[in-house]
Amino acid sequence: MSAAIQSPVTEPRPGLWPVLRATLGKDLRLEWRSKDAINSMLFFALLVVVVFSFSFDPTAEESRRIAGGLIWVSFLFAAVVALNQTWARELHNQVLDAYRVSPAPANSLFLAKAIGNFLFVGVLEAVMAPLFLVFYNLRPIGPAWQLLLVAALGTWALVVNGTFFAAISIRTRSREVMLPLILFPISIPALYSMVAATAAILAGDASPAYWMKLLAVYDVVFTTACLLLFEMVLNAE
Amino acid sequence: MVEASGDRQISDASSDSVSTTIVNSLTPPVVLREVSRYFGRFAALRTVSAEFEAARLYAILGENGAGKSTLLRLIAGLTPPSRGTVTLFGSERPASVRHRLAYMAHASLLYDELDAMENLRYFAELYGMHDLGACAHSLRKVGLDPALKRRVGQYSQGMRQRLSLARALLHQPELLLLDEPFSNVDISSAREMVRLLANSRDNGCTVLVVTHQPALLETAADELVQMAAGRIVQGAKAQMGPVISPAQSSTPEVVR
Numbered sequence: 001m002s003a004a005i006q007s008p009v010t011e012p013r014p015g016l017w018p019v020l021r022a023t024l025g026k027d028l029r030l031e032w033r034s035k036d037a038i039n040s041m042l043f044f045a046l047l048v049v050v051v052f053s054f055s056f057d058p059t060a061e062e063s064r065r066i067a068g069g070l071i072w073v074s075f076l077f078a079a080v081v082a083l084n085q086t087w088a089r090e091l092h093n094q095v096l097d098a099y100r101v102s103p104a105p106a107n108s109l110f111l112a113k114a115i116g117n118f119l120f121v122g123v124l125e126a127v128m129a130p131l132f133l134v135f136y137n138l139r140p141i142g143p144a145w146q147l148l149l150v151a152a153l154g155t156w157a158l159v160v161n162g163t164f165f166a167a168i169s170i171r172t173r174s175r176e177v178m179l180p181l182i183l184f185p186i187s188i189p190a191l192y193s194m195v196a197a198t199a200a201i202l203a204g205d206a207s208p209a210y211w212m213k214l215l216a217v218y219d220v221v222f223t224t225a226c227l228l229l230f231e232m233v234l235n236a237e
Numbered sequence: 238m239v240e241a242s243g244d245r246q247i248s249d250a251s252s253d254s255v256s257t258t259i260v261n262s263l264t265p266p267v268v269l270r271e272v273s274r275y276f277g278r279f280a281a282l283r284t285v286s287a288e289f290e291a292a293r294l295y296a297i298l299g300e301n302g303a304g305k306s307t308l309l310r311l312i313a314g315l316t317p318p319s320r321g322t323v324t325l326f327g328s329e330r331p332a333s334v335r336h337r338l339a340y341m342a343h344a345s346l347l348y349d350e351l352d353a354m355e356n357l358r359y360f361a362e363l364y365g366m367h368d369l370g371a372c373a374h375s376l377r378k379v380g381l382d383p384a385l386k387r388r389v390g391q392y393s394q395g396m397r398q399r400l401s402l403a404r405a406l407l408h409q410p411e412l413l414l415l416d417e418p419f420s421n422v423d424i425s426s427a428r429e430m431v432r433l434l435a436n437s438r439d440n441g442c443t444v445l446v447v448t449h450q451p452a453l454l455e456t457a458a459d460e461l462v463q464m465a466a467g468r469i470v471q472g473a474k475a476q477m478g479p480v481i482s483p484a485q486s487s488t489p490e491v492v493r
Binding site: 013014015018019022023026029030033034089092093094095097098099100101102103104237 | 313314315316317332335336338339340342344345346347348349350351355358359360362363364365367404
């Protein structure tokens with residue numbers, strides 16, 4: 001007869017937050033060491049700013065009108081680069097399987113990835129925003145602090161869906177193409193709200209409140225939907 | 238052997254009735270009932286029924302494509318069966334028993350950019366373990382130095398395999414599923430790994446090892462399980478199920 005196993009040292013279901021914290025810490029450490037996502041996003045966004053600034057020479061008034069669109073479209077394209085890499089790390093050496101066989105909650109993984117992407121895109125925005133101001137001679141006429149709120153709500157809207165759809169597309173053969181194909185159409189309401197709110201703040205001729213409320217509702221709805229569906233996506237074969 | 242499984246059952250299921258606990262303690266940790274797994278038209282597993290008892294070390298043998306890896310992935314809950322049921326520790330819900338099993342795959346399941354301790358610390362958190370001492374202990378058990386700061390990407394294949402085993406043993410699982418753990422490992426390291434697996438078995442763990450090197454497990458294994466063409470043809474109380482014809486199934490039977 002064999003000796004009995006020692007008393008368990010594990011929890012049947014570890015908490016959401018400790019696993020989220022550990023996963024986020026691990027992802028930040030991996031990104032700090034490789035700098036894959038940040039570097040590719042920054043170069044991409046920088047190229048967009050420079051190419052657009054050389055392509056046309058708008059007046060200050062025109063810049064305020066079109067800058068919202070330019071800024072958010074360049075951030076969206078750049079974010080896709082990072083979003084594609086989010087899950088690539090987990091596919092290398094099939095590490096995702098180690099997570100799937102563990103009792104850790106699926107939503108810890110999703111939220112950690114989404115928050116990580118939010119931070120990466122946030123860094124990109126913090127670096128690129130001053131360049132936009134310089135290249136397009138921008139000076140907000142409306143309350144500038146509202147730009148921060150729009151940036152936070154808009155960035156979350158992009159990354160929460162982007163993280164979710166990147167997880168769906170990881171098992172597809174051409175996932176780099178698949179992600180924008182799924183993500184862009186579903187992001188149109190958010191993108192439109194972000195552009196309209198940013199233009200309103202830069203031009204100061206209308207209140208961005210309506211668009212910001214729309215963004216907040218979009219964030220709540222899609223975050224909830226992603227959290228409800230992610231476990232199914234993670235365990236799909 | 239049953240006693241080992243029962244002790245753990247009682248500690249994990251304090252809210253369950255005593256009668257349920259007793260029933261579960263008598264149930265083998267792994268029971269497969271008429272399990273089939275199809276990938277398109279290909280049947281990786283064909284109507285497999287088998288039982289793997291507690292605190293035994295099984296060596297699963299067979300040619301490439303026999304269904305060995307699929308069998309392990311199915312038991313690990315990574316691949317759902319197309320048909321039939323997989324019961325682990327008396328439960329048909331893999332999520333409820335995940336903390337009691339460990340899986341070591343062909344791939345290392347490790348992050349190349351992290352060092353060994355960083356890897357193990359992360360995986361320990363996934364099991365609700367916050368004790369760093371357990372990570373260091375697990376590394377020492379497989380002969381790796383916890384103080385080594387080299388990233389796993391720079392490890393030799395043998396060191397990776399040993400680290401993978403340390404990851405699998407970290408939370409003291411009751412069911413250990415290993416897919417070719419000795420591949421690319423030198424003979425002395427492989428023997429050391431076998432010794433560790435035998436120790437785990439002696440401590441009440443059920444160990445299933447898929448291998449192409451049965452000689453290594455000759456003395457340690459309690460039972461050899463032979464697989465061929467998606468079936469268990471010998472061992473693990475296997476029963477040969479009926480071949481399901483395409484007419485009986487929406488998924489066509491496979492022509493290999």
